Amino acid sequence: MKENNLLIPGPAPVPDAVARAMSSEMFNHRGPRFKKIIEESTAALKEVFQTRGRLYILTSSGTGAMEAAIVNFLSPGERVLSLVNGSFGDRFATIAGVYGAAVERLETPWGQPLDYEALETKLREDVEHTLRAITVVHNESSTGMLNDLERISRVCGDHPALLIVDTVSSMGAVDLPVDRWGIDVCVTGSQKALLLPPGLSFIGVSEKAWLAAAEAKMPRYYFDLRKAQEYLEKGQTPFTPALSLCVALREGLQLYFAEGRQNCYARHRRMAAAVRAAAGALGLEPLVKDLQQASPTVTALRAPASIKVDQLREEMRRRFGVEIAGGQGELEGQIFRFGHLGAVTESALLAGIEALELSLQTLGYPVERGRAVAAGKEAIRTGLRPAAGGRK
């Protein structure tokens, strides 16, 4: 059997030390050992989030935290503007609608930039400030688009609507100063850049959002952050947490800070550049053309007309043990996606690129052997140079 070289947009592979920590014996989740873990991890996660606001650890997938980000801060009937250019943007709008918000979708085609100008117009026209929240996905892993959160933050300006952001596949891998960008509610999951298996999610909350939570009337129990706050003050969670993941979390965060935030961001940028360079060498087109808008963690490539995505993925899995993802929703069959986040190493990614090259060739696509890997390597080498003042 081939090695499992996991290059999907999550779950990402986990470092050995994290995997070992997952084997922890059980202990009392209402005792001093857990208190130390939750307090230290909450503090460390706030550093990852670059926030001095509140932060809670939930036992759920990232989608559970998305639900928490809606139901804790809004009341049925309130106006929500959802920016949608992919599957997860759509999910945020759907959740808000399920819980009774009056949702307006500002949609652009999947893989296209958000309509920042239309957002600006909407906010300017909302003179009575009836808009209560804006939802947006930072990194659309369904398309490999990194939405311009800094610009959205600027556009929102002084408008009182809460800025609610899904950073599931970007937090930790991309510079994302939550407080500086005025993000009110920020959710992420454990299984992407934060080096953990799936099962925990994290939610950051600004003081403005916390005040809104006291008034919010959407029903909530399991995801009720007022309870999370009450128990955090005792060093606990309201309900039994996924203890093994909490133990591993501390391990993962240590490794994360040992690499260093800036190094981690740079590694993700290099990996994205490598996939795009390889795609260029293979004559493949990235779904997101503009490098500035390209995700550092997930790259979607358009499948050549002659290639069936399922066959390509099967070939890569069967012959090389390389697991990549297909397209979701309307992009199914049209794109395939490389995830390159968390503990994915540059050499694992290059092995994935090699598997792509060989598999395309097997399936009859014309390939000049070795060019894609060489291009990927060169992108990584170039990326290793200091950004400013580096010699050409």
Added chain:
Amino acid sequence: MKENNLLIPGPAPVPDAVARAMSSEMFNHRGPRFKKIIEESTAALKEVFQTRGRLYILTSSGTGAMEAAIVNFLSPGERVLSLVNGSFGDRFATIAGVYGAAVERLETPWGQPLDYEALETKLREDVEHTLRAITVVHNESSTGMLNDLERISRVCGDHPALLIVDTVSSMGAVDLPVDRWGIDVCVTGSQKALLLPPGLSFIGVSEKAWLAAAEAKMPRYYFDLRKAQEYLEKGQTPFTPALSLCVALREGLQLYFAEGRQNCYARHRRMAAAVRAAAGALGLEPLVKDLQQASPTVTALRAPASIKVDQLREEMRRRFGVEIAGGQGELEGQIFRFGHLGAVTESALLAGIEALELSLQTLGYPVERGRAVAAGKEAIRTGLRPAAGGRK
């Protein structure tokens, strides 16, 4: 540092093989490996539940599954009768209320039996069948009371209300024939009798409940079982599952069936008998006096007037590495609780009893050394005899 001898009502200790399985490498949760795991585990869990109905695996604590058991089957304004004689019965009523049900509580004091006759009257008087659901906790781990689910099932008879049951701390440890007892919705967690760390929950659903789900109007997204069904048909979950726990689940279920259901039930009964026998030898009173109503998985003992529960727990933890639980809510400071479920061995429990004896003595409570442990051992020995035809 002392060995961690975990004797709380959950999380229970986990077997080594399960702990090792938790270290699994990550893999694609939308691929063939996960499909096999979810299909096999769902089938095995149905055997544990003794059901041919539907069953879903959720990434959450047991409380998440309790929420799923309410929001998937009811609409705001519908009448729910909640049987309450402990903290978890209260939680069920609270969740139903939060989501807008018209909840009536049929309460008896914590540690006292439910009012089965009042339930019968309520159901008989409901000639128009406006009552849509009855919620009940099988095993109240807050008090160590095993509520008489078979009797409740009989009392419900042909009334169309859904019988919604929390079996978080009984499923697997106690004979609980879900289909035979006409349980419509049955929830449990991974971290109790099923030998896993916390982080997964399981929910069984009868066809009658499934029909109700199609009409139910309470809002739901993360816990929406229609989505869980849609994805289960593809061998997936709607959202990224806690993969490590899913791998360990298969391991845990194998160990569970290797011991055998009947042996497992008997072991839990013996452990409960051992704690009660030891309590008798120490002159301590169990909160639940009637053996027929006593939980096989959790035993609550009243603290002697001279003993502070926190001090006792601290002494047992510090000197012997034994972790027991205190009381919750109105019973805080009045009782302490031994959890004896899942992978707790009889010898670990006897070590816990010895720690109790020695710690009580240290704290000035009069103890005749060795009597409690001897009584516990004798209860285990007696319990090992065949129930019928055993020599006295």
